[in-house]
Amino acid sequence: MEKGYPTSVVVFGRGQSAQTVALPGAQGARMLGCRGLADIGSWLRVGKALRQENADVLFVINQAPTIMTLPFRWSLRGKVVGIFHTTVPRPGEGPRTALFRIAARFLDRLVYVSVNQRDYWRARGLASARDEAIVNGIDLDHFAPRPADRAATRSAWGVQPDDFVMGLVATMRPEKNHAQLIDALVALRQRGAPAKVVFVGNGPDRERLTRGVEAAGMTPHVVFTGEQGDVRPSIAGFDVGVLCSTSIETLSLSALEILAGGVPLVLSDIGGASEIVQDGVNGYLFEVGRTDQLIDRLARVAQPEERARLAGATRRTAAAFSVDRMLASYIALVDDLVAPKR
Incomplete structure (x- = not known):
């Protein structure tokens, strides 16, 4: 128009x-x-x-x-x-x-x-x-990094400055496979990582996912924000963006928005994920359904030096989109x- x-x-x-x-x-x-x-x-x-x-x-x-x-x-x-x-x-x-x-x-x-x-x-x-x-x-300028929002966003979530925050932005449907990130959260915390999960969005799987979080004993470590009119403050609070999709996913707009926001990604290797993530450059890919690989990739990004290295390439690689x-x-x-x- x-x-x-x-x-x-x-x-x-x-x-x-x-x-x-x-x-x-x-x-x-x-x-x-x-x-x-x-x-x-x-x-x-x-x-x-x-x-x-x-x-x-x-x-x-x-x-x-x-x-x-x-x-x-x-x-x-x-x-x-x-x-x-x-x-x-x-x-x-x-x-x-x-x-x-x-x-x-x-x-x-x-x-x-x-x-x-x-x-x-x-x-x-x-x-x-x-x-x-x-x-x-996407509009790269609109989704540019907003470091000024980071502290306030994380405080509102109740997470500490040194916590490792894994964010997933997606409608809660079966193919988005949110539960796999909870399995990874359990494993990372058992290893001593100060890991947290933030789910941004709503959907038909919300109730089932909430029950799964409770059953895993992870309620203190998971934040449900609901649907957000502006996801940029949430992105500013992430340390890594994650998608665990098993079907449908082709070239995720939420992944592009997170990348443009200066945050590295860990994505299941489905559809165009490998067009967004240059493995080991601006994030990591893992084989669909392979929770062991997801845990491994997230454990790498949980290291501050590695996370900073990956984040340094995000805006450059987002420019193609x-x-x-x-x-x-x-x-x-x-x-x-x-x-x-x-």
């Missing part, structure tokens, strides 16, 4: 978080309240909305919206671009993925948000008229799709 392109936002699902609604461009979004692929009313609402919007270029995000657009594809005058954010699907999503494979063949362009993700799906035969990778980006670069790529894509063909 700021670049001179008239835009509108149509939300397929049944709700948005307050944080999403507050984002630039999200005001006035049209809410369709779709209940899923099995609900015929949802398909009818999608068709009506698409005809009324009559867009020159329609971006559909992820599998269900792409699938639900397919029956109306030939009644639309504009081009249709799918943006795909998933690498490894959740267990049980085989039927949806099969339908997405069919729908993708009728897209004018399929956009991946990670090079690793593109290569993963190309190797598995996902095809479209044309595909490309436009890697996720600017929102300006990402926007320029999407604008070039739109211009290519709407330009008159000779």
Whole structure:
């Protein structure tokens, strides 16, 4: 919109978080309240909305919206671009993925948000008229380090200056695998490390995760902040950012925000994690599900000298993920799709 392109936002699902609604461009979004692929009313609402919007270029995000657009594809005058954010699907999503494979063949362009993700799906035969990778980006200036927030944030959490704070920013869903970080916390504290965990976010797994923390005897060492409208003060309080995801994760925006905030990362090696983390340079990777490797990587970062070395490379390596670069790529894509063909 700021670049001179008239835009509108149509939300397929049944709700948005307050944080999403507050984002630039999200005001006035049209809410369709779709209940899923099995609900015929949802398909009818999608068709009506698409005809009324009559867009020159329609971006559909992820599998269900792409699938639900397919029956109306030939009644639309504009081009249709799918943006795909998933690498490894959740267990049980085989039927949806099969339908997405069919729908993708009728897209004018399929956009991946990670090079690793593109290569993963190309190797598995996902095809479209044309595909490309436009890697996720963030506002690097907005997420620049905020050292002035560190002491106040950690004091509010009740952690000490010398505590080793491991932060995880994610919706609490099974695929985010928060519980693995609790297992690592137990092991690190048994080794004598002054380790703490801070979970930023909420979600359906919150209650189960809380019970797991209590059962492990880690309640005094874990902070649940809930969903935060501004995560920057939390990032300032971290010593390391962690993601333990087992599926879905492709190129995490929260990981990019933490990196831009000057904090090293320890990520499960899924999707585009190895595009963000240069192993041993700005953080470490560990094999999905390998708690022993997670503990080992965190034990390294718990050493102040090693942590300072890794932190020194964060801003330099984050520079590749600017929102300006990402926007320029999407604008070039739109211009290519709407330009008159000779």
